[in-house]
Amino acid sequence: MDFNFTQDENNFRKEIKDWLSKNLSQRISNKVKKFQRLDKNDYEEFMKALSAKGWLAVNWPKEHGGTGWSNTQKHIFEEEIVKAGAPRIVPFGLNMLGPVLMEFGNEKQKKYYLPRILNCDDWWAQGYSEPGSGSDLASLRTKAVDHGDHYIVNGQKTWTTLGQFANKIFCLVKTDTNCKPQNGISFLLIDIDSPGIEVRPIITLDGEHEVNEVWLKDVKVPKENLLGEENKGWTYAKYLLTHERTGIAGVPNSKSAINHLKVIANKTYKNGKPLIQDPLFSSQIAELEIDLKAMEIFNLRAISSAESGKAPVMESSLLKIKGSIIRQKTSDLLRKAIGPQALPYISEQFDEGWNQETIGPEYAGPLAKQYFIYRKISIYGGSNEIQKNIVAKSEFRM
Amino acid sequence: MHFNLSEERKMLKESCDRLLNDHYTQYKNHHEVSSSEIGFNKNFWEECSEIGMLSALISPNFNGLGGTGEDIMIVFELIGKHLVVEPFLSSGILSITSLTNSKDIETSVLDEISSASKIYAFGHSEVDTRYDETHIKTKANYKNDAVFLTGQKSFVLNGDFADKLICTARFSGNDFDQNGFGLYEIDKTHCDIRSYNTIDGYRAAELNFSEIPAKELCKNSDAYNALLETLYAGAFALSAESIGAMEVCFNMTLEYLKTREQFGKPIGSFQALQHRMVDVMIEIEQAKSAVMLAAGTYEADKDTKYKNISAAKNLVGRAGKLVAEECIQLHGGIAMTWEYNLHNYAKRLVMIDHLMGDSDHHLEKFKLYSNY
Numbered sequence: 001m002d003f004n005f006t007q008d009e010n011n012f013r014k015e016i017k018d019w020l021s022k023n024l025s026q027r028i029s030n031k032v033k034k035f036q037r038l039d040k041n042d043y044e045e046f047m048k049a050l051s052a053k054g055w056l057a058v059n060w061p062k063e064h065g066g067t068g069w070s071n072t073q074k075h076i077f078e079e080e081i082v083k084a085g086a087p088r089i090v091p092f093g094l095n096m097l098g099p100v101l102m103e104f105g106n107e108k109q110k111k112y113y114l115p116r117i118l119n120c121d122d123w124w125a126q127g128y129s130e131p132g133s134g135s136d137l138a139s140l141r142t143k144a145v146d147h148g149d150h151y152i153v154n155g156q157k158t159w160t161t162l163g164q165f166a167n168k169i170f171c172l173v174k175t176d177t178n179c180k181p182q183n184g185i186s187f188l189l190i191d192i193d194s195p196g197i198e199v200r201p202i203i204t205l206d207g208e209h210e211v212n213e214v215w216l217k218d219v220k221v222p223k224e225n226l227l228g229e230e231n232k233g234w235t236y237a238k239y240l241l242t243h244e245r246t247g248i249a250g251v252p253n254s255k256s257a258i259n260h261l262k263v264i265a266n267k268t269y270k271n272g273k274p275l276i277q278d279p280l281f282s283s284q285i286a287e288l289e290i291d292l293k294a295m296e297i298f299n300l301r302a303i304s305s306a307e308s309g310k311a312p313v314m315e316s317s318l319l320k321i322k323g324s325i326i327r328q329k330t331s332d333l334l335r336k337a338i339g340p341q342a343l344p345y346i347s348e349q350f351d352e353g354w355n356q357e358t359i360g361p362e363y364a365g366p367l368a369k370q371y372f373i374y375r376k377i378s379i380y381g382g383s384n385e386i387q388k389n390i391v392a393k394s395e396f397r398m
Numbered sequence: 399m400h401f402n403l404s405e406e407r408k409m410l411k412e413s414c415d416r417l418l419n420d421h422y423t424q425y426k427n428h429h430e431v432s433s434s435e436i437g438f439n440k441n442f443w444e445e446c447s448e449i450g451m452l453s454a455l456i457s458p459n460f461n462g463l464g465g466t467g468e469d470i471m472i473v474f475e476l477i478g479k480h481l482v483v484e485p486f487l488s489s490g491i492l493s494i495t496s497l498t499n500s501k502d503i504e505t506s507v508l509d510e511i512s513s514a515s516k517i518y519a520f521g522h523s524e525v526d527t528r529y530d531e532t533h534i535k536t537k538a539n540y541k542n543d544a545v546f547l548t549g550q551k552s553f554v555l556n557g558d559f560a561d562k563l564i565c566t567a568r569f570s571g572n573d574f575d576q577n578g579f580g581l582y583e584i585d586k587t588h589c590d591i592r593s594y595n596t597i598d599g600y601r602a603a604e605l606n607f608s609e610i611p612a613k614e615l616c617k618n619s620d621a622y623n624a625l626l627e628t629l630y631a632g633a634f635a636l637s638a639e640s641i642g643a644m645e646v647c648f649n650m651t652l653e654y655l656k657t658r659e660q661f662g663k664p665i666g667s668f669q670a671l672q673h674r675m676v677d678v679m680i681e682i683e684q685a686k687s688a689v690m691l692a693a694g695t696y697e698a699d700k701d702t703k704y705k706n707i708s709a710a711k712n713l714v715g716r717a718g719k720l721v722a723e724e725c726i727q728l729h730g731g732i733a734m735t736w737e738y739n740l741h742n743y744a745k746r747l748v749m750i751d752h753l754m755g756d757s758d759h760h761l762e763k764f765k766l767y768s769n770y
């Protein structure tokens with residue numbers, strides 16, 4: 001056991017930091033720190049800069065243009081980009097589709113799609129969920145009917161994150177309905193510009209547009225866009241779950257949020273004293289810090305066992321649950337810290353360039369909104385309840 | 399001992415419920431009302447007055463028809479049930495309580511409130527005074543027979559549209575003294591006003607003013623007593639409001655669990671979720687009980703009254719958060735949408751904890767009034 005970073009790793013951290021200070025624009029990091037609305041260009045500007053440096057595909061092997069970094073390096077990188085206030089690296093192409101393509105795609109597909117992901121030529125969306133199929137994904141009903149050299153796809157996907165920016169969507173579709181649901185699913189790569197596709201916004205409870213409905217009506221999809229084999233889509237979709245997911249616990253995000261919380265608790269006064277000196281409140285922060293530190297080590301343990309070849313399925317689920325709880329609890333304390341300053345909601349404050357006076361300190365504006373929207377963390381990507389079912393089923397065998 | 403409402407109160411409850419229901423079902427949600435120019439519906443406010451919802455908050459000593467803990471509880475539970483944005487808290491409870499606890503107040507002033515002919519608002523919090531009860535930085539400057547106020551008040555509910563504003567200001571002592579401040583009435587036209595909606599869809603305002611004429615309502619220990627009465631009346635009303643909102647969340651979730659199917663059956667058939675609903679139910683019953691206790695001792699001695707209100711507000715803060723979070727979680731993605739009305743209730747439940755003292759604040763006050 002050794003909890004220290006090596007000299008090389010510290011140098012690596014410095015290299016990342018230096019690069020970020022020069023290549024992440026202040027305009028964008030300001031927007032991220034102020035929780036302002038990001039447009040497509042904001043994401044792409046940063047991702048293209050990373051791509052040019054060769055640092056975009058953190059999880060990809062070198063042969064496909066990835067960094068080939070060790071897990072510790074990835075961990076350091078993730079921590080530094082969050083600290084610097086970078087927009088999140090949009091995961092759908094890079095971390096979701098990419099690994100599936102590498103494992104199951106044919107040569108032509110790999111050659112065509114992987115570099116396009118790497119160069120940010122394509123923006124992928126994830127088309128799994130449907131209105132009637134969330135937790136029970138295998139019950140999905142979007143249908144692809146064989147028409148010789150192409151499929152005709154009909155159905156509806158929903159909750160499609162950032163689908164409004166996407167030009168491509170990978171979809172799970174039904175190609176066989178006369179068998180166990182899991183055995184009749186295929187994995188299709190679809191152009192969002194195809195005739196018959198309509199993307200409609202869903203406004204979330206914070207009043208923002210981040211998710212969408214995607215309607216597919218008689219959409220013609222060439223057979224060459226089938227990934228892997230027909231009716232094997234479920235295996236590919238599940239491959240993602242077993243594929244190592246180092247970032248699932250969101251440790252860097254929680255770290256930076258807890259630091260933010262402490263800064264705010266120092267600046268906020270309760271009965272004439274900084275809130276951080278209030279025993280009741282500071283104990284709650286301290287407990288969170290204890291939880292987070294423990295989870296960070298838990299996460300590193302999972303990563304290291306993955307390096308020795310064991311797929312951390314159970315660990316991923318446990319980390320996702322605990323990670324979401326810590327993240328949500330931090331956002332809970334953040335809004336609590338500022339007391340009545342959490343009340344005002346000025347929507348324009350979240351537009352770029354807004355420069356009017358805030359009500360209360362500038363940091364107060366986004367905190368209540370953040371608390372509410374972060375409820376999503378325990379719902380998406382397999383809800384916490386489903387994660388528990390997975391663990392109980394795979395581990396307890398009762 | 400019994401926990402039943404009298405026939406009269408049952409009738410009040412039923413008629414108010416019907417009125418609120420008929421009115422609010424016209425809208426998609428309460429934001430439609432609160433984003434109007436004045437933040438609520440003036441005609442509807444008058445209708446509420448006509449059926450006696452406002453005089454139910456005023457004691458017969460001041461020409462009202464109620465004003466007991468039980469009356470306030472009944473009215474505010476309904477306000478929570480329908481997410482009513484009309485100024486029941488500001489022009490109702492807070493202004494009524496501060497006025498009736500001031501000196502030599504004329505009944506006609508309260509008649510103006512209960513008849514809806516004047517809207518009052520109450521301004522005590524300043525931008526960084528949090529929930530500190532007597533932390534007042536706004537200054538009152540006495541010159542000869544007149545008094546002038548300079549300072550700012552924050553998060554003043556309905557402060558933009560009110561005809562009259564009641565606020566706290568200090569004329570001596572340090573910023574936290576229990577003595578040396580008063581309650582004053584000021585005219586909105588003298589203030590610089592910034593109006594906005596809160597995250598949960600209610601209207602509030604920031605007020606700035608400098609050397610504006612004011613009318614003294616009370617000062618020193620009278621003002622301290624009136625302020626505490628007002629803050630506690632507000633905390634109590636909000637606790638009752640929370641119960642109404644919790645019940646809606648619970649019922650919406652229960653209904654959804656019965657109808658939403660995954661894995662070929664209603665998700666409500668999963669025992670893991672049933673247990674979660676039972677946990678939520680327990681906390682709602684607990685919160686309801688604490689609010690009933692506070693209602694029953696609303697006319698008791700101050701220590702008992704405040705202790706029980708702090709207990710209720712603390713419990714409601716904790717239970718409200720649990721209900722909000724669990725009901726969203728058990729719904730899944732649908733509850734994250736603007737379209738589905740649950741988030742409005744969830745937001746109200748959580749934001750009630752940001753008004754009139756949060757659960758931590760009231761935990762401390764509970765300890766104080768229980769002589770820990």
Ligand SMILES: Cc1cc2nc3c(=O)[nH]c(=O)nc-3n(C[C@H](O)[C@H](O)[C@H](O)COP(=O)(O)OP(=O)(O)OC[C@H]3O[C@@H](n4cnc5c(N)ncnc54)[C@H](O)[C@@H]3O)c2cc1C
Nearest residue numbers: 126128129134135159161380381383385727728729730731
């Ligand atoms: C903000 C956001 C972004 C998203 N982005 C995407 C995206 O880009 N692409 C995509 O495909 N999907 C996306 N999703 C969808 C997400 O994966 C689903 O919301 C999630 O799988 C849950 O499904 P559901 O919402 O239909 O809830 P349901 O499956 O209806 O579940 C409702 C409740 O029942 C519980 N439940 C269900 N089954 C069981 C069981 N067997 N035992 C115990 N409890 C159970 C759930 O945990 C939940 O609490 C997104 C969702 C959100 C909220």
